[in-house]
Structures are given as C-alpha cells and as structure tokens.
C-alpha cells in the first residue's frame with residue numbers, strides 16, 4: 449500500500465478525489481436515466497450484502513417501483529429468514545415478498561448426494577419461484593417488470609473474463625455462473641448492476657452510507673445453495689440440516705462472544721469447521737483460531753448438538769481450495 453501510495457501521490461501527483469458518496473450519487477443518476485418513470489424493477493434478495501446493497505441503492509433511486517423477493521428454500525441458517533426479513537422491512541423499508549418454498553426444494557433434493565447436481569436442482573427451483581413471482585407481479589401491475597437488479601461485483605467481472613487467447617469477449621450476463629441459477633430466458637429483463645465496479649469492502653462502505661445496519665454488513669457470507677452444499681450427502685436424511693444449523697449457531701455464538709458449553713449422544717456424525725478471512729472475496733486465508741477458542745467451541749458443539757461427536761478443522765486457503773467445502 450505504501451509503494452502504491454507513494455507512486456500515485458508523490459510520483460504521479462494525482463488527487464485522492466474518489467469518494468463513495470459520489471459513486472452513490474452517480475449510480476442513482478444512471479439508474480434514473482435507465483429506468484422509465486412507469487417501469488418496474490425486480491430484485492432477488494439473498495440476505496447477503498451484495499443484493500441487499502444493490503436493492504437499497506435502486507430503492508433510493510426509484511422507490512416502490514422496485515419489487516424484491518426473498519426465498520426460504522429450507523436451506524438457510526438458524527432463524528435466518530426472520531432476521532433477514534426484519535432487516536429488509538424494519539430497517540431498510542424495502543418492499544419484499546417472502547416466499548416459503550421449503551417443501552418444494554427439499555422434495556427435489558431427496559436422495560441427491562452429488563454437490564454439482566444439488567446446485568443444478570436448487571438453481572432450477574429458484575428459477576421456478578422467480579418466474580412465478582414475475583408472473584404474479586405482471587398480473588397485479590398490468591405490465592411486465594422491465595429490469596432486474598443484480599449484485600454483480602468487480603471480482604465477478606474479473607472471474608468471468610474468458611481465458612486469454614480464446615478470442616471471446618465478455619458476456620453481458622457476467623454474473624450468470626455466480627448466480628444461483630440464471631434467469632428464465634423468456635423473462636427478457638434488462639440488467640441493472642450498480643455495484644459492478646466495486647470490490648466487496650467497497651460495497652460494505654457503500655452499504656454504510658446507505659444505512660444498511662452494521663450487523664448486516666458484517667454478516668458471515670453464505671452461499672446461495674445454502675446448507676445443501678455444506679451437508680456432504682443427502683440433505684434430507686438424519687436431520688442433517690438441523691444438526692448443521694445448530695453447529696453453525698454455536699460456532700458463531702462463540703466467535704462473537706468467546707464465552708462457553710450436557711452430554712447426550714446417540715449415533716455420531718463428524719462436522720468440519722471452516723473459517724476464512726478475505727478482504728476482496730477473491731482469495732481467502734484459513735483463519736488461525738486460538739487453541740483455547742477451539743477447545744471451547746468443540747466442547748460446546750459436542751455437548752450440545754445431538755448426533756455430533758467429532759469436529760475437524762479445515763486449514764486450507766483459497767487457492768488452491770474454494771471457500772465452500774463440497
């Protein structure tokens with residue numbers, strides 16, 4: 449950072465005039481120029497930072513012509529739906545429809561073990577739910593929604609670059625491979641991607657200016673396919689989703705409070721803890737927990753979560769590993 453600072457300000461003599469407030473104002477102008485005064489816009493909210501900040505920004509620009517949807521696919525963390533909906537409605541005043549599609553997702557995932565197949569099934573179900581939402585909106589409004597907001601970030605743009613020498617150029621729907629499933633082709637929605645020049649830490653900064661609650665901005669990232677990719681096997685078996693929800697809850701509680709701890713085990717599962725730190729979301733280091741912390745959290749999990757009697761720790765970074773362990 450020091451080298452870059454000295455190169456830019458001392459050698460090149462540039463001004464540090466770039467401000468996040470300006471980015472916000474400029475993006476609001478761009479959105480207002482793009483969206484017609486009676487156009488409607490939809491946005492799928494995951495409860496993650498990107499889609500929340502993108503939706504909040506668009507809401508600033510066009511108000512309640514923005515229509516958001518949040519899907520409970522039965523694969524969310526403990527009390528996530530309640531927490532997320534409270535933030536959307538009470539803190540951000542975002543117009544959100546919450547759809548409980550738990551049965552729909554879990555019935556399709558029954559017996560599925562392969563993580564790639566899980567992702568495909570989940571993506572397809574998301575599309576069905578989004579599609580039904582858009583159709584219902586069209587009936588209520590008397591016209592089709594014209595735009596879709598996506599929380600594409602700059603790393604998505606970089607990672608979507610075709611390999612050099614292939615002669616291919618950027619695809620327009622740059623986020624498609626990062627998305628939970630892409631979009632139904634006949635929706636024909638134009639994209640609004642207000643964060644596509646920002647990195648994750650910058651999106652958090654923009655979120656603070658937009659008064660997105662701090663607790664929300666600091667929320668642990670969570671994959672779109674949710675707990676399905678964190679259960680290594682059939683997610684509908686053996687109460688695996690609930691077990692994992694509890695394990696994760698204890699780990700987070702401990703991370704946040706670092707305080708401590710029954711013992712009632714029947715048959716046993718192994719769970720693995722994976723915690724990483726990352727500034728830009730492109731690379732990640734495994735987090736070096738202190739031994740004392742690990743002792744406490746492992747004891748707490750084994751004593752409190754029925755069916756778990758072994759805890760492993762994943763200490764690989766990205767690369768060569770990935771953030772999720774599938």
Ligand SMILES: Nc1ncnc2c1ncn2[C@@H]1O[C@H](COP(=O)(O)OP(=O)(O)OP(=O)(O)O)[C@@H](O)[C@H]1O
Pocket residue numbers: 491492493494495496497498499500517518519520521598599626627628670671672673
């Ligand atoms: N449960 C959900 N309900 C509605 N939309 C969702 C849900 N999960 C994911 N999405 C949509 O799919 C997009 C991609 O999901 P993914 O989990 O890959 O998110 P991301 O790129 O980390 O962004 P975010 O920070 O918004 O979660 C989200 O930005 C959101 O628009």
